[in-house]
Amino acid sequence: MKTTIQESEKQLVAVLEGELDTAAAPEFEAAMQPLYDCQGREIIIDCTGLEYIASSGLRILLNILKKARAAGSRVVLRGVNEIIRDVFELTGFINLFEFE
C-alpha cells in the first residue's frame, strides 16, 4: 500500500496504490493525516491504483468525509474500479461520496 498526498492552494489530492487491507489500515490512516486539516480545500482521492479495500479502509474514508464536511470541503473519489465500486454500493457509501 502506497499513499501520496499532493497539496495545493485549492486542492488536496491523495493517490492510493495497492491493497488496503486491515493490516495496512493504521499506516494508511497516518498517511492520510494531512487531509484531516483540509481547511475548506477540495479533497480528491485518486483510487485508480487501488486494488482492494476492506471495511477498516472504508471507515477511514468515512472519518475523512465527516471532518471535511464539517470544514465545508468536498470529497471526490476518482477512478474507482468496478469491483471496489460494488463494495461502496453494498455499504451504501456510494450515496455519501462524490465520484468522478
Add this chain to the structure above:
Amino acid sequence: MSQQQGFLRRFRDKTGSSLGWIIAAVLVLEGLAVVERLYTRKMMGEELDRRAQIMLRRGELVLDFSLDMAELTMAEHKWDMESHLSSRDSAFSVVRRLLENNRQVVGACLSFVPGYYEGKGELFEPYGHRVGNEIHLQDLAETDHDYTDNPEYQSAVRTGAKSWGEPYQYGEDNQADLVTYSCPIRDKDGRIAAVCGLDLDVSWLGDTLNHHPFYASSYVLVLTRNGKPVAGPTHRPRMQKDEERIVALINDSTAVRQRKGPYTVLPFKERGHDRDGIVYLLSLSGDPYWQIATVNYTDEVYAPARKMRRYNLLVALVSLLMLLLILYRYVRNARRLSDAEVREARIGSELHVARNIQNEMLPKAFPAFPDRTDVDVYGTLEPAREVGGDLFDFFIRDEKLYFCIGDVSGKGVPSAMVMTVTHSLFRTFATRMSDPAHILNALNEALCRDNEATMFVTFFVGVLDLPTGRFRYCNAGHDHPVLIRDNKVTLLDAKANLPIGVFPDTRFEAQECPLPAGTTLFLYTDGLTEAKNEQRELFSRQRVLSSCAGEKDCRALVEKVSRAVRDFMGQAPQADDLTMLSIRYAPDSKEVLLSESLTLSNDVAEVGALGDFVKSLAARLSLAPKPAHDLRLAVEEIVVNVMNYAYPEGAEGKVQVDARADREVLRILVSDEGVPFDPTAAARADTSLSVEDRPIGGLGILLARGMVDSINYERTEGRNVLTLKKKLI
C-alpha cells in the same frame, strides 16, 4: 334509533310479501262470500217460490171448498125448490131449509119471474137471512125491491146458467163481504120459474188466508176475474194502501209479468217506500175464475241472507285478525331467526377467515427446499374442527433448520387464537435466536404475560445445523419425536419439561445430539396417539412407532402414518387435530477438491497472510477476479471480527481458518476458542443513513454477508464456528 329503523325496515321487508298474502286471503274470503251469497239468494228465491205456491194452493183449496159447498147446497136443494113451485107459500119453507143446510150461506132468496103466480102480484121474492141463530124470512118484493134490475138475475134468466156474481158489501157499516151464487129454477115444463140466489159470506177469507204468513209482512189477496178485491188482510189498516197498489199492479196489463207454470210472477218496487217485492198470482180454473195473489217483500225474503252476510263478515273479520296475529308472530320469529342466521353466518365467515389465516401461516409449499439435497421436510395439519389448536413450522436461516411443533390445550377458536399468537411469536424469536432453549424461554414469558385464559401449549423446538448435523432441541411437555435410522425406530431422548404458558419463571434447557446423515425425524401431536377407533381404543405411541418403520422419505412417511391412523379410526369421528412433521437429514458426501487450513494469532497484522491464503485458494479453484475479491473480503472481515472480539482485550488467542471445497461449494470455517460470540446475531447496519448519522461500526459483517452466499454461526465443543459458504456453480 338506527336499530329501530333497521327493525322497521326489516319488518316492512318481511311484511311486504306477507301483506300480499293477506290481501290474497281477503280476496279469496270475499270471493267465497260472494259465491255463497249468490247461492244463498238463489236458494232464498227458490224458497220464496215454494212458499208462494203453498200459499196460493192453500188459498185455492179454501176458496174451492167454500164455493163448492155453496154450489153443492144449491144442487141438493134444486130438486126441493122445483118440486114446490106449485105452492106459492111453500117457497118460504124452501128458503128456510136452504139456510139450515149450510151455515156459510148467510142469505138465500128465490126471485120469481114477474107474474109467475097469477093474481098474486107481479114480483115475488121470498128471502131468508140469519140473525144470530134465528132465520128471518120475508118477501123482499114487498119492500119495493126490484130484483129484475139485478144483473145476476138477468144473466141467469137470459142464459139459463148458474153463475157467481160480483162480491159486494152488506150490512151496517158494510162490514160483511158477500157474494151471490145464482141458479135458475125450472118448472115441470122446463120454463124458468125463478132464480135462486145464495149469499155466501166471504169476510172470513181474508183472515183465514192471511193467518200465519210465511214472511212477516207478506199477505194474500183474493180478486175477482175482473180484478176487484174480494178478500185481503183487512185487519191491517196500514196495509190498505199497499193492497190498493198491488191490486192496481195486478190489473195493470202493461206490468212486467212472467209465467211460472200455472202462476204469474210480478216483481214490483214500491215507490217512496224503497221496498221491492214479488207478487205471485194464481187464477181459479173454474167459475167464478177468481184470482189469488200473494205479496212478498224482498227485504224479508232475503233477510236470512243478509243475516248470514253479517255473520260471514264477522267470521271474516275474526279470521283476518287471527291472520294478522299469525303474520305478526311469523315476522317476529322470522326476524329472530334471521338475526340468529346472520350471527351464525358471521361467525361462520369469521371462522373461515381464521382458518385461512391459520392455513396461510403453515408451510404449504412442498418439497420445502427443492434446491437442497441435504434436507427435506414435510408436514400436514388436519384440523378436527373449523379451526385447530395445532401448529408446526420450519425454515432455514444461516444454514440452520429451525422447526417446531405445538399443541394448544383445548380446541376451537380460543385455542386457535393462542396457536396463531404462538406461531407468530416463534417466527419472531427464531429469526433472532439460534438456541432452542432461548426461543422457548422467550415464548414462555410472552405467553404467560397476558394469558388470562391460562391456555398452555406443549411445544417442541429443534435447531439442526445443516453443515455439521448438530441437532439441538428443547421440549416443553410435547410428545417425544421419533428417530428413524437404519431401519431402527427409536424415541428421541427429550426431557418432558412443563408446557409453555404455565409458569413465567420456568427455565428451559436445551439438549443436543449429533444427527447422523440418513436420519429421519418424525414429530406429531397427541391427536395422532389419541385417535380412537370405533371400539374407543387409542392409536397409541406403539402404533405410531410401528407404522413409522421402514420409511425414509418425508412425505411418504407422513402419508403412511396418516393412512395407518385413518384405517385404524374407521368410521369414528376425528376428535382432535392431526398434525405430523417429518424431517430427513441426508447431507451428501461429495468429492473433496480442496482442504486447506491456516492458523493465525489474534493480531490484525496477520491479515496479510490471510489475504495470501485466500488468494491461493481462489487461484486453485480458478475463481474469476470478482468472486475472488468477494471471498477475500468476506473472509478478512470475519477473521478481523473474530480477532477483535473473540478474546478479551490483550489476551492472546488463535484463529483457525479451514477451507473445504467440492465441485459445488467452497466452505470456509473460521473458528476460535474465545468467549461465545455470534457476529451474525448483530443488527444489520442501516445503509440509508446520512454521513453525519452513519456509525463507524457494523460495516464488516455487512460486507461479509454481501460477499458470500451464507454465513452460519455455531458454538460447538467450546469453539465459535463461523461457516462461510460460497457457491462455485
